[in-house]
Amino acid sequence: MRFETTVLPHIGAAYNLARWIVRDANDAEDVLQESLLRALRFFGGFRGHDARPWLLAIVRNACYAWLKSRRPDELHDLSPEEIDASASAEGPDLNPESLVIRQAEAALLNEAIGALPVAFRETLILRELEDLSYREIANITDVPIGTVMSRLARARRLLMQSLVAISRAAEDEGRR
Numbered sequence: 001m002r003f004e005t006t007v008l009p010h011i012g013a014a015y016n017l018a019r020w021i022v023r024d025a026n027d028a029e030d031v032l033q034e035s036l037l038r039a040l041r042f043f044g045g046f047r048g049h050d051a052r053p054w055l056l057a058i059v060r061n062a063c064y065a066w067l068k069s070r071r072p073d074e075l076h077d078l079s080p081e082e083i084d085a086s087a088s089a090e091g092p093d094l095n096p097e098s099l100v101i102r103q104a105e106a107a108l109l110n111e112a113i114g115a116l117p118v119a120f121r122e123t124l125i126l127r128e129l130e131d132l133s134y135r136e137i138a139n140i141t142d143v144p145i146g147t148v149m150s151r152l153a154r155a156r157r158l159l160m161q162s163l164v165a166i167s168r169a170a171e172d173e174g175r176r
Contacts, residue, residue, distance in 0.1 A: 003043050010052045011036075013130050014059045020125040021063040023114050027070075035062040053132065057140040060122060067118065074118055112162040120155035127152055 014035060019028035035058045046054060067074050113121060119141075126137045127148075134152075138145045 003040055006046075006051045007036075007039055007043065007055055010055050013052060014055050016129060017056055017059050017122065017125055018063055020113070020129075021060070021118060021122050022066060027066065031062050031066050032059065034066075035059040038062065053136045053140055056126070056130070056132075057142075060140055063122075064118075108163065108166055112159055112166065115162060116155055116158055120151050120158060123148060123151040124155040124159070 011032070015028060015032050018031045018035070019025055022028050022031055035055070039055055039058050042058075048054060064075075113124065116124065122141065123137060126132045126140065127134075132140070134145050134148050137148045141148065143151075
């Protein structure tokens, strides 16, 4: 019973992280299932008051193991040390045209985030979507806080560059 009340409320965050790291909903479900089995197996050793970072660390490690075995080329952008070591509610006045524009923008943003190197992608997701502190991200990813801050800054910069390039390409296409 304690596992259910302590860990299971964080399944949404765990799935979200897995989906963004492995970039496939079905694979994320598989990784999440494996992660939950690991969490259940090792729950007796959990000593803490917040299971969310603990579970997300398990999910992150499972994702990297999954990527390493199935898509190792995605990890090429990291050094060996680094490898080891939504939409808000809108009012009812949102018209169909605005909704289509928002959906298109969300698709472009998702594509740009998905194209980030995995270490930057996971850091961005943990900070911006899961709203974790730098310290929690450092604990989950097992890197110093300075590395978290650096990765987050680089992820934001790469994301912005990607979105600017997409925007310029769309403008150029529109002029033709």
